[in-house]
Amino acid sequence: MGIDGLASLMSTAVNKDQRSDNKQKIGKAATDFEALMVTQLLRAARAGGSGWLGSGEDQSSSTMLEMAEEFLSQTMASSGGLGMAKQITQGLEKSK
Numbered sequence: 001m002g003i004d005g006l007a008s009l010m011s012t013a014v015n016k017d018q019r020s021d022n023k024q025k026i027g028k029a030a031t032d033f034e035a036l037m038v039t040q041l042l043r044a045a046r047a048g049g050s051g052w053l054g055s056g057e058d059q060s061s062s063t064m065l066e067m068a069e070e071f072l073s074q075t076m077a078s079s080g081g082l083g084m085a086k087q088i089t090q091g092l093e094k095s096k
Contacts, residue, residue, distance in 0.1 A: 023093070030088035035077035037084060042069040
């Protein structure tokens with residue numbers, strides 16, 4: 001194998017690494033997007049309520065609920081959630 005063959009092999013290996021890295025980035029972005037959407041759904045559902053356990057809402061309970069919603073959303077999205085991330089990832093990979 002000459003220098004040209006070695007260069008070709010190295011180029012192929014680099015391209016595979018870049019594709020794998022891009023696929024991971026697409027998956028992460030899609031999961032983050034799904035988590036954001038779930039967070040917004042939870043906030044919209046809570047917006048009409050009367051506060052924590054019906055006792056009104058103060059600043060600390062509001063902050064705590066927002067953190068809980070974000071954590072729940074991230075957990076749901078990273079474990080499959082509503083399936084949006086998977087569909088987004090498949091759509092983006094097809095469009096390449």
